[in-house]
Amino acid sequence: MIGRLKGIILEKQAPDLLIDVNGVGYELQAPISTLAVLGRTGSEAVLYTHLAIREDAHQLYGFSDKAQRTLFRTLIKVSGVGPKLALAILSGMDANAFALCVHNEDVTALTKLPGVGKKTAERLIVEMRDRLTEWQAPAPLWAAVDQAEKASLDAVLREAEAALIALGYKPQDAAKMLNKVSSQADTPEELIRLALKNTLGQ
Template identity: 40%
Template sequence: MISQLHGTLVEATMSSAVVDVSGVGFELGISGSTAATLPTPGGEVRLYTRMQVREDAMTLFGFASKDERTMFDRLVSVSGVGPRLALAVLSTYTVGQLYSLVMAEDDKGMAKVPGVGKKTAQRLILELKSTFAKDKGFVPVDVIPGQVAMPVPAAAPSAIDDARAALLSMGFSPQETDVALSGYDGQDMRVEDLLGAALKRLGMDA
């Protein structure tokens, strides 16, 4: 079983990441929370993993922390909850927020997760609270007593992300794209301006 991967981040979106480990590229499903912790492509990364094996496929999931991986395990143990819904929950709340939400029996808060209706929210609360009661050793490190769980704001694609995607779609390599966009953070810049500057660096007219 693959417990963790340590290597170089090749590429990432808000739901997946590719990590190069000694020349082998591993594609992993990730939560938005984990995506927010990743370095830029080319950076060193360590992800804790879980593998789902089915008759037609093997899928690897990656997590920024052991606590997030443990919470993922607890979520998929709930009847009717698969990996994709578990990642949606972890993209909406941090591990500590989710733990606090469950212990407070806040089914309305749980129902804010995309794809989770009232009945599913109630089932998640009921089964997770029972699991937490049995597993007293699991208390996420980011739990704050009395904390009110608020959904994690969805990260909107930045101008730099849009410009990178556009350059890649034009056929430029990831390395060329990173060099062309180096030094820009995308703040207060339009995608068109970034593309124009990048294309000039690449020796092309905007």
């Protein structure tokens, strides 16, 4: 089992990462919250990982801290929630906000997450309520965003839009979300964060 990686960021395009660890390139997927606190391409990164093994593929997921990985592992134990949906949940809502929604039984807020309908939201609340009592919430995950090199606004918007579509939003909805915040940030990760925050009302 691969539990932790320390290496150089070779590629970073949400939700995908390529990390060079002593000459070996590891492909990972990570939530937007993790990508937001990583450095730029060429910098060192430390990620706590989870390896999902299926008959047709092995997929590695990366997280900025152990608490986030623990929440991911707890989420995928919920009936009907696989790694893809768990990643979308952690991308669309930070861990502390998610825990608050569960404790407050806030179905409306949870259904704003891509891929989460009313039944799934209700199931998350029922099955996660007791499990979250043993989970220690991490510090806010949107702090200390490392600014990447300035890129053209069009390229930044395209990358941010592709990431939102990968999370389950329709292309036209992703475009509308980004148009509202396009003048407020210079990096794809920050644009995505602002777009999600604006949409979810956090």
